[in-house]
Amino acid sequence: MSKALPKRSENYSEWYNELVKRADLAENSAVRGCMVIKPYGYSIWEKMQRALDDMFKETGHSNAYFPLFIPKSYLSKEASHVEGFAKECAVVTHYRLKNDPDGKGVIVDPDAKLEEELIVRPTSETVIWSSYKNWIQSYRDLPLLINQWANVVRWEMRTRLFLRTAEFLWQEGHTAHATSAEAVAETKQMLEVYATFAQEWMALPVVKGVKTANERFAGAEDTYCIEALMQDGKALQAGTSHFLGQNFANAFDVKFQSKEGKLEYVWGTSWGVSTRLMGALIMAHSDDNGLVLPPKLAPIQVVIVPIYKNEEQLAAISEVVAPIAKELKKRGISVKFDDNDAFKPGYKFAEYELKGVPVRLALGARDLENNTVEVARRDTKTKETVSLQGIESYISDLLDNIQETIYNKALAFREENTTSVDSYEEFKELLDGKGGFILAHWDGTPESEEKIKEETKATIRCIPLDQKEESGTCIYSGKPSKGRVVFARAY
Amino acid sequence: MSKALPKRSENYSEWYNELVKRADLAENSAVRGCMVIKPYGYSIWEKMQRALDDMFKETGHSNAYFPLFIPKSYLSKEASHVEGFAKECAVVTHYRLKNDPDGKGVIVDPDAKLEEELIVRPTSETVIWSSYKNWIQSYRDLPLLINQWANVVRWEMRTRLFLRTAEFLWQEGHTAHATSAEAVAETKQMLEVYATFAQEWMALPVVKGVKTANERFAGAEDTYCIEALMQDGKALQAGTSHFLGQNFANAFDVKFQSKEGKLEYVWGTSWGVSTRLMGALIMAHSDDNGLVLPPKLAPIQVVIVPIYKNEEQLAAISEVVAPIAKELKKRGISVKFDDNDAFKPGYKFAEYELKGVPVRLALGARDLENNTVEVARRDTKTKETVSLQGIESYISDLLDNIQETIYNKALAFREENTTSVDSYEEFKELLDGKGGFILAHWDGTPESEEKIKEETKATIRCIPLDQKEESGTCIYSGKPSKGRVVFARAY
Numbered sequence: 001m002s003k004a005l006p007k008r009s010e011n012y013s014e015w016y017n018e019l020v021k022r023a024d025l026a027e028n029s030a031v032r033g034c035m036v037i038k039p040y041g042y043s044i045w046e047k048m049q050r051a052l053d054d055m056f057k058e059t060g061h062s063n064a065y066f067p068l069f070i071p072k073s074y075l076s077k078e079a080s081h082v083e084g085f086a087k088e089c090a091v092v093t094h095y096r097l098k099n100d101p102d103g104k105g106v107i108v109d110p111d112a113k114l115e116e117e118l119i120v121r122p123t124s125e126t127v128i129w130s131s132y133k134n135w136i137q138s139y140r141d142l143p144l145l146i147n148q149w150a151n152v153v154r155w156e157m158r159t160r161l162f163l164r165t166a167e168f169l170w171q172e173g174h175t176a177h178a179t180s181a182e183a184v185a186e187t188k189q190m191l192e193v194y195a196t197f198a199q200e201w202m203a204l205p206v207v208k209g210v211k212t213a214n215e216r217f218a219g220a221e222d223t224y225c226i227e228a229l230m231q232d233g234k235a236l237q238a239g240t241s242h243f244l245g246q247n248f249a250n251a252f253d254v255k256f257q258s259k260e261g262k263l264e265y266v267w268g269t270s271w272g273v274s275t276r277l278m279g280a281l282i283m284a285h286s287d288d289n290g291l292v293l294p295p296k297l298a299p300i301q302v303v304i305v306p307i308y309k310n311e312e313q314l315a316a317i318s319e320v321v322a323p324i325a326k327e328l329k330k331r332g333i334s335v336k337f338d339d340n341d342a343f344k345p346g347y348k349f350a351e352y353e354l355k356g357v358p359v360r361l362a363l364g365a366r367d368l369e370n371n372t373v374e375v376a377r378r379d380t381k382t383k384e385t386v387s388l389q390g391i392e393s394y395i396s397d398l399l400d401n402i403q404e405t406i407y408n409k410a411l412a413f414r415e416e417n418t419t420s421v422d423s424y425e426e427f428k429e430l431l432d433g434k435g436g437f438i439l440a441h442w443d444g445t446p447e448s449e450e451k452i453k454e455e456t457k458a459t460i461r462c463i464p465l466d467q468k469e470e471s472g473t474c475i476y477s478g479k480p481s482k483g484r485v486v487f488a489r490a491y
Numbered sequence: 492m493s494k495a496l497p498k499r500s501e502n503y504s505e506w507y508n509e510l511v512k513r514a515d516l517a518e519n520s521a522v523r524g525c526m527v528i529k530p531y532g533y534s535i536w537e538k539m540q541r542a543l544d545d546m547f548k549e550t551g552h553s554n555a556y557f558p559l560f561i562p563k564s565y566l567s568k569e570a571s572h573v574e575g576f577a578k579e580c581a582v583v584t585h586y587r588l589k590n591d592p593d594g595k596g597v598i599v600d601p602d603a604k605l606e607e608e609l610i611v612r613p614t615s616e617t618v619i620w621s622s623y624k625n626w627i628q629s630y631r632d633l634p635l636l637i638n639q640w641a642n643v644v645r646w647e648m649r650t651r652l653f654l655r656t657a658e659f660l661w662q663e664g665h666t667a668h669a670t671s672a673e674a675v676a677e678t679k680q681m682l683e684v685y686a687t688f689a690q691e692w693m694a695l696p697v698v699k700g701v702k703t704a705n706e707r708f709a710g711a712e713d714t715y716c717i718e719a720l721m722q723d724g725k726a727l728q729a730g731t732s733h734f735l736g737q738n739f740a741n742a743f744d745v746k747f748q749s750k751e752g753k754l755e756y757v758w759g760t761s762w763g764v765s766t767r768l769m770g771a772l773i774m775a776h777s778d779d780n781g782l783v784l785p786p787k788l789a790p791i792q793v794v795i796v797p798i799y800k801n802e803e804q805l806a807a808i809s810e811v812v813a814p815i816a817k818e819l820k821k822r823g824i825s826v827k828f829d830d831n832d833a834f835k836p837g838y839k840f841a842e843y844e845l846k847g848v849p850v851r852l853a854l855g856a857r858d859l860e861n862n863t864v865e866v867a868r869r870d871t872k873t874k875e876t877v878s879l880q881g882i883e884s885y886i887s888d889l890l891d892n893i894q895e896t897i898y899n900k901a902l903a904f905r906e907e908n909t910t911s912v913d914s915y916e917e918f919k920e921l922l923d924g925k926g927g928f929i930l931a932h933w934d935g936t937p938e939s940e941e942k943i944k945e946e947t948k949a950t951i952r953c954i955p956l957d958q959k960e961e962s963g964t965c966i967y968s969g970k971p972s973k974g975r976v977v978f979a980r981a982y
Contacts, residue, residue, distance in 0.1 A: 027622075027625075029557070029558045029618065029621075029622065030562065030565075030618075030621055031558040031560045031561070031562060031609065031618070034558035034559070034560060035558070036555070036556070036557050036558065036622050037555055037556040038555055039553035039554065039555045039637060042553070042554050042555045042556055043553065043554070045556075046554060062530035062533070062534065063530065063533050063534070063537060064527070064528055064529055064530045064533045065527065065528040065533055065536075065660065066520070066527050067520045067522045067525035067526070067527065067658060068525070068611075068642055068644065068658050069522045069525060069581070069658070070522070071521065071522060072588070072596075072597060072599075073596060074521075075588070075597060076596035076597055082596075082597060086587075086588040086589070086590075086597045087587060087588070087589075088586075088587065089586070089587065089588060090560070090583045090585075090586055090609070091583060091584065091585040091586065091587075091588065091599050092581045092582060092583050092584075092611065093582065093583075093584045093585065093599065094581075094582040094584065095579070095580070095581055095582065095646040096577075096578060096579065096580065096582075096646065097563070097566070097577040097578070097580060097582065097610070098577070098578075099577075105563070105564060105567035105573075106563060106566060106567055106573060106577045108563075108582050108584065108608055117599055118522065118581070119588070120559075120583065120611070127520070127521075127522070130520075130521055131518075131520065131527050134518075140833065146530060150642075151559055151641075151642065153559065155586040155587065167558060167559050167560070169556065342631065
């Protein structure tokens with residue numbers, strides 16, 4: 001709290017890193033590329049988990065747990081999957097250590113070498129479909145709607161807290177269906193679940209779309225995604241939902257007997273969101289004073305700070321606060337009364353601002369006399385003096401209002417930063433200027449897409465689901481195009 | 492459902508294995524020693540997690556997340572810890588695969604060898620205390636009360652579903668304190684939390700005690716435990732809580748400035764329960780017909796099976812059932828109405844018996860006429876016909892009664908199978924007979940303890956916290972003893 005945060009306008013990247021650390025969300029560990037998620041950060045993640053898990057269950061899914069380790073040979077069974085994941089994985093080769101004969105610590109026991117190496121899961125399609133082979137015989141066993149909350153590891157050379165770490169936490173849904181249509185419907189349903197979660201809980205507007213072939217998940221027929229815009233004008237992929245076709249059923253020989261008695265390959269989907277959402281949440285809303293949390297995901301929604309000169313005043317304030325805190329808790333609102341004597345109110349104000357607590361109440365002797373309280377909201381940084389009469393309803397409404405205001409602000413920002421562009425020159429200028437989502441025509445070829453990426457570092461974030469039919473010409477090749485896609489530089 | 496379960500009296504071990512698989516709790520995976528926890532089994536684990544997590548939070552703990560990987564050198568920092576854990580761990584040595592030049596699949600890339608090998612965490616004291624070093628400076632930073640839900644890996648040669656698997660799920664609490672007394676109090680508090688959970692949720696009576704030096708956690712000053720008795724007369728350690736003294740603070744140089752301004756080493760605790768509890772739950776209560784679940788942990792508490800001859804009857808039954816199911820759900824009771832036409836009632840009855848659903852309602856045409864329902868309870872396998880009038884309260888009370896009855900049955904079993912013994916002959920006879928908890932005098936030496944273990948495979952489960960002072964002589968050495976300890980053969 002001693003030093004101010006770096007300013008977003010001066011060094012967005014440094015602002016993000018410092019904010020994550022100072023707000024006690026996460027830190028780098030001594031283990032290369034692995035983060036420690038600290039209690040305050042983890043409590044936000046827990047709220048995300050709970051909301052998502054409820055939505056998964058409402059749509060008929062059950063949780064299960066599959067092994068951390070994947071036999072090396074499994075990865076190779078699906079040709080494009082191995083291309084995508086073999087290059088960045090942690091490999092277990094031994095199962096024992098022994099004392100170093102030199103007497104210094106322990107060494108790997110060469111006699112304990114595994115016959116087949118194990119990969120720490122980068123994603124679980126292979127190990128799960130190898131189980132599904134035994135679980136699915138008939139159409140009666142379908143659909144199989146399973147989700148897993150787990151840690152996964154993808155070896156990354158350049159890591160950033162929450163956004164890109166070697167180990168991260170996520171959920172991965174893996175479903176199996178009797179028909180292609182049903183699997184596609186599931187893929188789209190889960191995309192909707194993610195979009196609803198982003199918008200209603202994270203206050204984060206997202207564009208729903210489908211990835212180009214280049215950007216598809218390794219092993220999928222189609223990858224749907226939600227894309228969000230961060231305050232620095234870069235995009236962030238916030239969730240993906242994959243239609244796997246029969247690829248993994250083929251690779252692991254998963255067949256079922258249809259109603260008609262025919263033996264057919266099963267159709268699959270997989271979908272996931274990860275602790276990366278924490279990065280999106282932070283970067284979408286926070287400001288130079290610290291975190292701005294949407295109330296629905298804030299671990300502490302209301303903090304009450306007493307302003308007092310002596311024990312007597314504190315006692316009087318506490319007496320007024322107690323029933324208010326109790327009533328707020330009864331309404332499901334999380335409240336903290338911070339009567340810690342070690343810190344001054346000003347210090348506390350800055351601390352809760354940094355931590356993004358949506359509403360702060362301050363009560364002093366004058367307030368007691370007037371039967372009022374000072375209410376400060378974190379998002380707009382406005383303050384007002386409010387009567388204690390009916391304060392619980394006032395706060396409850398205020399939290400709803402803050403949730404909505406944060407969403408609307410993010411939506412307005414995205415709209416201001418979404419630009420239709422018709423020439424490559426304009427496209428490049430915009431990228432080096434304010435950035436944002438750029439709607440432009442593309443000829444549909446991987447070649448143009450790759451050239452644009454090479455030359456500008458911008459990628460096609462998605463072909464939006466609500467794409468309008470509009471004939472135009474590709475900004476790169478000049479070839480005809482039937483509609484605009486969303487370009488951006490991205491995290 | 493085609494074949495009956497093996498009988499407990501004939502082959503307890505086979506009964507357990509078959510039950511776990513047939514009730515869809517878990518199965519072995521293709522990855523050696525790793526299990527797949529299936530949706531039905533996982534939903535029981537989720538209920539355990541939720542109840543425990545609430546209790547941890549009520550006692551002031553927060554969740555966090557620490558890395559999966561531990562640098563090899565960390566393990567060596569605490570001398571007895573490395574002895575305990577280095578021998579059975581998964582070692583990551585490389586971070587990349589590459590295409591096999593032979594064109595067959597992928598191989599480990601020899602150029603991607605890690606400078607220092609990483610261990611997949613068998614437990615997280617080392618990696619957590621290396622973080623605590625940065626988190627703790629002053630007495631103001633203490634106590635630090637953190638828990639983690641995670642997967643851990645201990646390489647096991649002989650594995651059994653839930654009871655002993657290479658990878659398992661658990662929670663591990665890791666706390667730091669300013670004084671020894673406070674850390675001891677925390678250790679005991681968490682033991683009480685575990686005992687309460689076992690008794691009130693799992694309906695499992697437990698003996699609370701402290702381990703002998705031989706059986707202590709590697710790196711602890713004292714290990715407290717709860718011990719439960721299974722139906723085959725063997726003990727199962729259901730949870731442990733360790734007082735770590737200053738051992739890990741010493742190893743990782745974690746000091747704090749006391750109120751008096753002195754620099755002191757921090758005192759620590761750690762405590763954990765795992766998916767092993769699933770094994771305890773199954774083995775403590777279930778019978779030759781399948782699972783018996785205490786209602787508080789049953790994923791489905793009430794199943795309603797309609798008995799009908801035609802669509803019209805089914806419609807009439809459904810109409811009567813709907814408001815009952817709704818009212819039960821309103822009371823927080825989970826209900827399943829199984830109108831699946833593909834199976835006959837008899838098949839369904841057996842299936843829900845196998846899965847341990849505590850209460851089964853069956854409704855037929857006759858019941859509709861009489862305004863009654865057949866209520867069967869899984870624990871006692873008794874049935875009665877009950878009026879539909881007030882059925883919701885009846886069921887709610889019945890569930891409470893079942894929870895209590897299951898606990899009392901397990902308690903009575905344990906009491907019948909707890910025997911005081913005064914000679915080694917008697918001790919050995921009892922072990923080869925009915926087994927159970929054996930209360931016997933021990934001279935307090937590791938030598939006698941080891942000899943007894945060698946000769947009989949019985950271990951000292953604990954020195955019970957409520958041990959009575961009673962002078963006697965050690966059953967093995969004949970040397971004087973001040974009180975009885977609990978011996979048993981154990982899982």
